[in-house]
Amino acid sequence: MKDLFTILSSLEKDEHIHLGRLLILTYVFSGDKYIGEIEGLTKLAKLDFLLRYPTYLERALLHNKKKMLKAPPKEYEKTSVESKMVRFRYGPWDFRYRRFINTLVGMGLLYLRKAGRSYYLGITELGIKTTENLGLSEDLKDIFERSKLIKSNFDYSGTNLMKFIYKTFPEIGSLQYGKEIL
Template identity: 45%
Template sequence: MKNIVRAVTDLDQAPHLHLARILILLHAFRRGSQGGPVEGLTKLAKLDFLLRYPVMLQKALEVRGRSTSDVYLEPHELMSVESQMVRYRFGPWDHRYREFLNILVAKGLAAVSVEGRKVVISITDTGSRVAGDLASSVQFESHAARSQVLKRHLDLSATNLMNFIYETFPEVVSLKYNAPIPT
């Protein structure tokens, strides 16, 4: 049992899974005629929250009157999440976002710029190729499908997405700062 617990802890601490998930998300938002960067760390965090917590994504789609058929919930996902987030100032958050983005930028997979007070996160051509390869792999096909669902149905401004999360998931907003968000 100790080895399983350690393996799960090690997985959450290793950035590779997080980098892949964020890259796939950025790739989904770049594609199509309405594609482009993700504008704001707050927006990235809210989208990543729905990607990490697929049960919450399913509920969000139901609230918006959208089909949940593309969410592809696995039985184990009903009781657990791949990596927990915490409640922070503007809702769901992971304190490692800046670290993850710095790694993606250093590897030439993403670009970050500042426009006024907003951080703009985009994927590079190299990052898009890597994300495409990841998205077509069995390990990340559900992340890719869900990222497309997020792009289609929840590509809102950061403020509107934050307000939607607050309204739809009051149990998350009512947590104390830095409290882990349960499944």
């Protein structure tokens, strides 16, 4: 039988997990009328960092004197290496974001809009329906709850979110560029 490390490591290679997580995150950030957008890949990466690493989300909430009452990290998530990101110039990053976004846009679930030098990521009608169907899954309940926590507590600009992450998690800033964040 495979050990937990092998199973969790194989999950990292399953793009569907990442696509679903980014779809849910964008859905939540679209708001009640589904017109909200995430401005920039930097902001998306930082929001996704908090979502992928629930122990960091918990620490970020504690830093802001809040508790993670809904969907706290499970015991296995505290030591899991399922979600690898690397230290990049502007903070935690996954080099596959462009591919993930292009895939979601190509599937008609998200749209990407350029205005000036910025890109805005939003959800389509098909994306809304798909995400609502995902919401029926008990397995994704924590992703939805954590996305809501992130939206209500960390909906900062990309630059301010980056500064918050480096201030709150100084160990990330001390990593060499390209080094995995565990």
